[in-house]
Amino acid sequence: VQTVSNLTEPELIERIQRLLPPPPDWLVVGIGDDAAVLAAARNRFEVLTIDALVEGVHFDRRFTPPAAIGHRALAVNLSDLAAMGAAPRWALLSFALPADYAVLDFDCLVTGLAGLAARHGVHAVGGNLTRSPGPLMIDVALGGTVKPRQAMTRKGARPGDAIYVSGSIGAAAAGLAMLRTTGLGGPSDGKGRADLSGPPDPCTARYLYPEPRVRLGLALARNRAATACIDLSDGLGDGVSRIAGSSGVGAAIDVDALPVEPGAAKWFQEQGQDAVQAAIAGGDDYELLFTARPRLHGRLSAATSHGQAPITRIGVCTVEPAIVLRGPGGVESPIPGGYTHFR
Amino acid sequence: VQTVSNLTEPELIERIQRLLPPPPDWLVVGIGDDAAVLAAARNRFEVLTIDALVEGVHFDRRFTPPAAIGHRALAVNLSDLAAMGAAPRWALLSFALPADYAVLDFDCLVTGLAGLAARHGVHAVGGNLTRSPGPLMIDVALGGTVKPRQAMTRKGARPGDAIYVSGSIGAAAAGLAMLRTTGLGGPSDGKGRADLSGPPDPCTARYLYPEPRVRLGLALARNRAATACIDLSDGLGDGVSRIAGSSGVGAAIDVDALPVEPGAAKWFQEQGQDAVQAAIAGGDDYELLFTARPRLHGRLSAATSHGQAPITRIGVCTVEPAIVLRGPGGVESPIPGGYTHFR
Numbered sequence: 001v002q003t004v005s006n007l008t009e010p011e012l013i014e015r016i017q018r019l020l021p022p023p024p025d026w027l028v029v030g031i032g033d034d035a036a037v038l039a040a041a042r043n044r045f046e047v048l049t050i051d052a053l054v055e056g057v058h059f060d061r062r063f064t065p066p067a068a069i070g071h072r073a074l075a076v077n078l079s080d081l082a083a084m085g086a087a088p089r090w091a092l093l094s095f096a097l098p099a100d101y102a103v104l105d106f107d108c109l110v111t112g113l114a115g116l117a118a119r120h121g122v123h124a125v126g127g128n129l130t131r132s133p134g135p136l137m138i139d140v141a142l143g144g145t146v147k148p149r150q151a152m153t154r155k156g157a158r159p160g161d162a163i164y165v166s167g168s169i170g171a172a173a174a175g176l177a178m179l180r181t182t183g184l185g186g187p188s189d190g191k192g193r194a195d196l197s198g199p200p201d202p203c204t205a206r207y208l209y210p211e212p213r214v215r216l217g218l219a220l221a222r223n224r225a226a227t228a229c230i231d232l233s234d235g236l237g238d239g240v241s242r243i244a245g246s247s248g249v250g251a252a253i254d255v256d257a258l259p260v261e262p263g264a265a266k267w268f269q270e271q272g273q274d275a276v277q278a279a280i281a282g283g284d285d286y287e288l289l290f291t292a293r294p295r296l297h298g299r300l301s302a303a304t305s306h307g308q309a310p311i312t313r314i315g316v317c318t319v320e321p322a323i324v325l326r327g328p329g330g331v332e333s334p335i336p337g338g339y340t341h342f343r
Numbered sequence: 344v345q346t347v348s349n350l351t352e353p354e355l356i357e358r359i360q361r362l363l364p365p366p367p368d369w370l371v372v373g374i375g376d377d378a379a380v381l382a383a384a385r386n387r388f389e390v391l392t393i394d395a396l397v398e399g400v401h402f403d404r405r406f407t408p409p410a411a412i413g414h415r416a417l418a419v420n421l422s423d424l425a426a427m428g429a430a431p432r433w434a435l436l437s438f439a440l441p442a443d444y445a446v447l448d449f450d451c452l453v454t455g456l457a458g459l460a461a462r463h464g465v466h467a468v469g470g471n472l473t474r475s476p477g478p479l480m481i482d483v484a485l486g487g488t489v490k491p492r493q494a495m496t497r498k499g500a501r502p503g504d505a506i507y508v509s510g511s512i513g514a515a516a517a518g519l520a521m522l523r524t525t526g527l528g529g530p531s532d533g534k535g536r537a538d539l540s541g542p543p544d545p546c547t548a549r550y551l552y553p554e555p556r557v558r559l560g561l562a563l564a565r566n567r568a569a570t571a572c573i574d575l576s577d578g579l580g581d582g583v584s585r586i587a588g589s590s591g592v593g594a595a596i597d598v599d600a601l602p603v604e605p606g607a608a609k610w611f612q613e614q615g616q617d618a619v620q621a622a623i624a625g626g627d628d629y630e631l632l633f634t635a636r637p638r639l640h641g642r643l644s645a646a647t648s649h650g651q652a653p654i655t656r657i658g659v660c661t662v663e664p665a666i667v668l669r670g671p672g673g674v675e676s677p678i679p680g681g682y683t684h685f686r
């Protein structure tokens with residue numbers, strides 16, 4: 001097997017460039033110089049984020065195909081920009097590769113990343129390649145644009161605002177648990193790696209290839225339909241807590257309203273877990289959680305008609321700072337928290 | 344010893360924010376949301392780069408103090424922007440931290456980075472923190488601005504252009520070799536880590552705390568004094584080869600003209616090495632290597648009077664594509680190459 005240590009850095013860079021679309025007209029200097037040079041977008045604010053995927057922390061190579069690693073490395077950043085209502089534009093890619101990483105796997109990783117980038121009009125304008133003496137690591141910095149005064153933050157929610165979530169929750173957490181339990185969640189290639197030539201379970205697909213809600217974020221921002229917005233990387237419980245904390249409000253979430261992914265609910269129940277609690281605490285959903293003024297419902301209708309994502313009203317912002325789950329019969333309980341990185 | 348695993352992610356972020364200066368007026372949304380939002384600079388191109396420092400590849404924690412790791416993580420990126428003639432503006436910081444990394448070391452690392460950032464007017468607008476199951480890793484993405492048509496690249500050199508290098512070469516390579524050999528290069532704190540309370544050797548200081556040539560890069564760009572420019576991260580041999588390759592020229596370098604750092608020359612000779620060859624092949628100098636038209640020497644004088652760095656003319660670009668070293672008596676030999684990351 002040919003590994004990355006058999007190739008020089010220029011050879012690896014050339015392999016990346018081959019998988020990228022032609023450079024856009026705003027790219028003045030692209031890959032191959034000390035830095036990239038871009039013509040700025042007119043009358044726009046710049047929106048910037050960076051996120052890392054670290055082997056052993058964010059993914060397990062035994063059941064995450066290289067293409068999914070590349071896809072997810074960009075998707076988590078696209079989701080951050082979506083939560084701000086920004087249109088993504090450029091990416092900087094930093095790879096730390098174990099010496100024994102197969103060149104074929106490297107190509108698949110870049111292909112997974114480049115495919116998602118192309119679908120969202122993102123161009124990789126530069127990057128960095130280095131050896132890693134340990135885990136495979138990918139850092140993606142992503143830049144985009146938003147019109148002044150259209151950027152969404154976490155802190156505009158007010159008591160009385162309705163709380164919405166896009167799509168469904170719990171699917172990625174169930175998918176990850178399936179992969180961990182079965183080693184796969186789909187057919188295997190016989191070498192302990194997932195073979196996605198057959199149809200994967202919808203939950204594992206959601207974990208491996210999350211679709212960031214870029215269009216919905218843009219539509220919410222353009223229609224000024226949301227008062228606050230966040231993406232669900234660390235679970236719905238974490239997301240509600242963060243919006244509430246940043247905005248200085250509390251929240252009441254209706255358990256019955258939560259759009260728990262049916263396949264995930266079934267799987268969690270089979271494992272003897274409370275499906276709702278598991279879906280609320282589960283990370284990696286990359287849905288948008290946002291708040292909206294009830295009297296501005298027309299804006300929300302306009303936004304969702306262009307956002308290409310179902311949304312569900314799941315609760316309301318409260319004056320009382322607590323964050324509570326309202327179950328059947330009005331019984332209230334504290335919300336399960338999200339994932340914490342260090343502790 | 345308190346380690347980063349004793350703290351939550353918000354607590355670590357708060358420690359970073361305490362060490363940063365107040366946000367500039369162009370920062371609309373800073374650390375603490377899904378992404379940062381910036382007001383764009385007017386009539387400027389954006390310049391973007393990303394670079395990683397990986398423990399065990401780019402530094403050794405046994406003789407690189409945390410402040411130096413932080414300093415270098417930003418310096419390597421500042422140097423890339425300097426080579427483009429850009430004014431640095433914002434940074435995104437991504438840290439992958441071993442669970443047992445001491446909080447005090449983390450604070451020192453951030454302090455080293457923040458100190459250099461403040462001196463160059465760079466603001467950390469966002470970032471990411473994650474655990475690392477292996478090495479300490481820091482990825483810094485850096486953005487800056489340049490006036491249209493002032494950006495320097497590697498490909499404008501023509502036969503007859505003079506070749507210049509700023510400062511001196513070989514110091515960082517000698518400093519690294521000293522640190523590897525003696526474990527230090529300065530007094531020790533008794534725990535195998537360098538104690539920089541005493542005066543370090545000038546060469547080890549150059550390795551640990553390189554000063555990127557930001558002002559020189561800006562001055563060269565503003566005066567349009569350079570036809571091509573690159574920063575010396577992987578050695579002078581590598582830098583000359585890359586400018587020559589990108590520009591489609593050759594180069595003849597005068598051995599006697601090379602500004603080898605005296606302390607480095609002495610050290611290499613003591614080790615039985617050819618000092619010039621070692622200085623040419625040695626990386627981490629972060630000087631600027633650039634070419635200039637002889638007939639535009641007035642521009643160069645104007646630039647260097649504002650660039651706050653000595654420059655030395657070391658050779659000339661040639662029609663013949665080879666890259667040669669011209670020694671005493673006109674004897675020519677091939678130039679030693681730079682550092683290769685993968686092979």
